[in-house]
Amino acid sequence: MTKHLKNMKPRKKNKTFPRKKKYQTEKEEISLLSNWIEYGKPDSGSNPLSIKPLSSDAPIGDLLLHNGTFSLYAGCKEFRQYPISHKTKKGLNEAGFKIMTDIQIASLPHTLCGRDILGAAKTGSGKTLAFIVPILEKLYREGWEPNFGVGCIIISPTRELAGQIFEVLNLVGKHHGFSAGFLIGGGEDVKYEKAHVNNLNILVCTPGRLVEHMNETPDFDCSGLQVLVLDEADRLLDKGFKEEVNAIISQLPKNGKPCFFQQPSRATPSGLQQTAVIVPLEKKLDTLWSFIKAHLNSTILVFLSTCKQVRFVFEAFKKLQPGIPLKCLHGRMKQEKRMGVYTQFCEQPQSVLFSTDVASRGLDFKKKAVDWVVQVDCPDDVASYIHRVGRTARYHSSGRSVLFLMPSEEEMLKKLQSLKVPVQSIKMNSKRQQSISGLLGGLLVKHPDLKSLAMRAYITYLRSIHKQRDKEVFDVQKLPIDEFSESLGLPIPPKVRFLNQKTRARTVPEDSQPESDVKITVAKPRRETDISPSPSEEGRGDLKTGLLLAKEPQMDLESNGAEIEASTIPATRILKKKKLKINLHRPLGKRCVFDEEGNTLPPLAALADTDSGNGSLQLDEVKRRERYTLLSEELKKDDKEDKLVQQQRLREKRTKEKIKLKRGREEDNSEEEESEDFSGSDREDARGRTTKRSKIYFSDNDDGDMEEKNKLNYATDSISLADQEALALRLLSSMHS
Numbered sequence: 001m002t003k004h005l006k007n008m009k010p011r012k013k014n015k016t017f018p019r020k021k022k023y024q025t026e027k028e029e030i031s032l033l034s035n036w037i038e039y040g041k042p043d044s045g046s047n048p049l050s051i052k053p054l055s056s057d058a059p060i061g062d063l064l065l066h067n068g069t070f071s072l073y074a075g076c077k078e079f080r081q082y083p084i085s086h087k088t089k090k091g092l093n094e095a096g097f098k099i100m101t102d103i104q105i106a107s108l109p110h111t112l113c114g115r116d117i118l119g120a121a122k123t124g125s126g127k128t129l130a131f132i133v134p135i136l137e138k139l140y141r142e143g144w145e146p147n148f149g150v151g152c153i154i155i156s157p158t159r160e161l162a163g164q165i166f167e168v169l170n171l172v173g174k175h176h177g178f179s180a181g182f183l184i185g186g187g188e189d190v191k192y193e194k195a196h197v198n199n200l201n202i203l204v205c206t207p208g209r210l211v212e213h214m215n216e217t218p219d220f221d222c223s224g225l226q227v228l229v230l231d232e233a234d235r236l237l238d239k240g241f242k243e244e245v246n247a248i249i250s251q252l253p254k255n256g257k258p259c260f261f262q263q264p265s266r267a268t269p270s271g272l273q274q275t276a277v278i279v280p281l282e283k284k285l286d287t288l289w290s291f292i293k294a295h296l297n298s299t300i301l302v303f304l305s306t307c308k309q310v311r312f313v314f315e316a317f318k319k320l321q322p323g324i325p326l327k328c329l330h331g332r333m334k335q336e337k338r339m340g341v342y343t344q345f346c347e348q349p350q351s352v353l354f355s356t357d358v359a360s361r362g363l364d365f366k367k368k369a370v371d372w373v374v375q376v377d378c379p380d381d382v383a384s385y386i387h388r389v390g391r392t393a394r395y396h397s398s399g400r401s402v403l404f405l406m407p408s409e410e411e412m413l414k415k416l417q418s419l420k421v422p423v424q425s426i427k428m429n430s431k432r433q434q435s436i437s438g439l440l441g442g443l444l445v446k447h448p449d450l451k452s453l454a455m456r457a458y459i460t461y462l463r464s465i466h467k468q469r470d471k472e473v474f475d476v477q478k479l480p481i482d483e484f485s486e487s488l489g490l491p492i493p494p495k496v497r498f499l500n501q502k503t504r505a506r507t508v509p510e511d512s513q514p515e516s517d518v519k520i521t522v523a524k525p526r527r528e529t530d531i532s533p534s535p536s537e538e539g540r541g542d543l544k545t546g547l548l549l550a551k552e553p554q555m556d557l558e559s560n561g562a563e564i565e566a567s568t569i570p571a572t573r574i575l576k577k578k579k580l581k582i583n584l585h586r587p588l589g590k591r592c593v594f595d596e597e598g599n600t601l602p603p604l605a606a607l608a609d610t611d612s613g614n615g616s617l618q619l620d621e622v623k624r625r626e627r628y629t630l631l632s633e634e635l636k637k638d639d640k641e642d643k644l645v646q647q648q649r650l651r652e653k654r655t656k657e658k659i660k661l662k663r664g665r666e667e668d669n670s671e672e673e674e675s676e677d678f679s680g681s682d683r684e685d686a687r688g689r690t691t692k693r694s695k696i697y698f699s700d701n702d703d704g705d706m707e708e709k710n711k712l713n714y715a716t717d718s719i720s721l722a723d724q725e726a727l728a729l730r731l732l733s734s735m736h737s
């Protein structure tokens with residue numbers, strides 16, 4: 001997709017200021033700005049935030065020109081006090097950007113005078129504007145014309161982020177005459193892009209698409225590059241994008257002034273109130289449901305670990321109708337749909353968005369857009385936690401977050417607290433919780449598709465925990481999988497290949513087990529008439545609003561502003577499940593065989609020697625052997641047939657996968673696959689598929705699957721800020737050598 005800045009229409013001729021005169025005015029402005037920048041530039045390496053700012057009523061910039069001096073801008077807090085062009089100031093003003101954020105104050109004096117910078121600031125602090133303004137100014141002062149070609153490249157790891165940057169660029173740069181292109185993967189308009197990319201001044205792109213143009217677009221030319229921006233540099237310099245970023249850097253001219261923007265790993269917005277609560281795995285959905293019912297007037301962003309979980313919870317909750325609009329976002333949705341959901345969620349207050357980590361980084365859900373971030377599944381690590389909670393309390397707004405931790409994941413809380421992330425531990429009031437497992441069970445009986453989703457959600461979640469590297473926090477063996485299965489409405493847990501289910505620790509004490517070492521938990525049989533909600537009941541959402549968080553005795557949460565609401569109304573139709581002990585020593589029924597006259601024959605009578613005519617029950621040894629041989633041959637034959645069928649199924653599955661992969665290459669982004677294989681987690685699928693794809697087609701690494709992959713990389717290969725700085729510096733020096 002290629003777009004241009006909105007004011008690409010030819011300007012109307014102004015009778016009082018002929019074109020020549022206007023050009024001279026622009027030239028004068030450029031000269032003035034250059035002198036002003038030079039006059040007030042801070043020392044290289046200094047932090048403008050530590051410079052005492054001018055008072056806001058002090059004369060500004062060019063007013064002092066007549067003495068040959070200018071006002072000092074470094075440390076100033078308002079955009080109007082800076083040596084920025086009239087056009088950019090107008091754009092900023094119209095968009096409501098007047099007072100600068102810290103990262104903007106700290107970076108702008110350096111970027112305006114063309115220094116390479118590596119900026120790190122907490123999430124939601126305005127990094128985008130911190131690089132958009134100097135880009136516009138640099139091109140403006142260079143007298144860049146639309147036909148000058150590519151003057152700036154902004155690289156962003158995901159399409160959504162690239163889209164957001166493009167939006168800000170359009171907003172602030174609308175009074176300039178530059179052309180800008182939004183180049184992302186997804187198979188759209190590649191031909192059009194190739195034909196026009198050399199006429200664009202500013203490229204906002206994902207790494208994969210840029211590499212594609214560099215390698216495949218005839219005469220792709222970025223030799224005039226003035227500024228290179230790596231947004232979310234920590235992620236771009238991480239393993240997932242390393243190859244592409246290296247390929248890009250090696251093809252760029254050495255003089256392009258780079259800016260890197262990244263997020264330090266521990267800082268969370270000051271307006272964010274963070275809490276954590278211990279929720280057993282089997283209570284997570286009940287707790288989430290109760291939470292949503294108690295916050296129907298809020299906008300809530302809910303994080304779950306896998307695409308399948310997101311889909312299941314979304315579909316199931318939708319059927320239960322909590323009384324608030326629900327949406328879902330995950331990496332396997334088509335790009336357009338993802339963008340659509342994101343936009344709707346930003347625009348529709350009081351709704352719930354269920355998402356994977358596809359929404360955790362960089363997405364700007366606008367100020368005040370998200371009231372609550374609820375992490376139902378524990379994030380991979382502290383960095384991931386911070387990205388997730390950073391979707392609320394953006395800029396100067398406030399927000400709240402709650403992290404559900406299973407008892408086995410308490411270590412995560414310690415990790416957060418040891419890194420001074422201000423998370424308060426609170427307790428859940430289980431009395432005020434509503435149970436929905438019974439309703440879910442009923443829904444699953446009625447909707448087979450939902451049942452299949454529930455099974456996949458179950459398996460992919462367990463698999464995601466199994467795959468986690470941080471075994472201090474994540475231990476799949478400690479999970480109460482039977483209870484988890486029941487909580488999703490599945491009375492019988494699906495078989496999970498990677499779990500040795502027989503040897504797993506059970507939640508029931510061993511002394512209560514019968515002689516057999518396998519304890520069987522049986523849920524009360526579910527008759528459809530018994531528990532399936534009636535059509536009216538199904539959608540009514542008659543679960544009354546309940547409270548889920550209660551104060552920890554020693555903590556006065558109200559004084560801290562935490563929201564506590566009360567309801568003691570129990571959920572409707574709670575399915576009572578009993579754990580039944582199966583007595584293995586109970587009397588067993590006998591198998592009876594009748595003869596033609598209806599007389600009972602003792603067992604094995606059929607094998608008796610009937611030829612003897614005396615009805616004797618003596619067994620003919622030879623016949624018995626013959627029969628056993630026959631049976632065992634039959635079994636072997638059956639086994640062989642089974643194997644053949646299984647092989648055939650595998651072959652078909654592989655062929656299907658190949659076709660899918662091929663399609664994926666063509667389309668670069670496919671909708672949720674409906675594989676029969678329940679064993680693979682989303683993250684794993686994603687890794688397998690996209691690695692191959694990007695090798696051959698240089699397609700973007702930013703589809704949903706890749707999100708999961710990058711997330712995994714982030715978790716496993718996350719490096720410290722200092723390491724990232726070192727990497728960025730190496731990259732910088734490679735650009736200048």
Ligand SMILES: Nc1ncnc2c1ncn2[C@@H]1O[C@H](COP(=O)(O)OP(=O)(O)OP(=O)(O)O)[C@@H](O)[C@H]1O
Nearest residue numbers: 097099100101123124125126127128362364367395
């Ligand atoms: N000077 C400003 N005045 C008012 N609002 C601002 C200003 N700068 C940025 N914002 C707003 O703050 C919000 C966050 O900005 P932005 O998305 O650039 O943050 P970020 O630091 O890139 O966040 P993340 O690390 O999560 O990507 C946006 O809604 C943006 O419009």
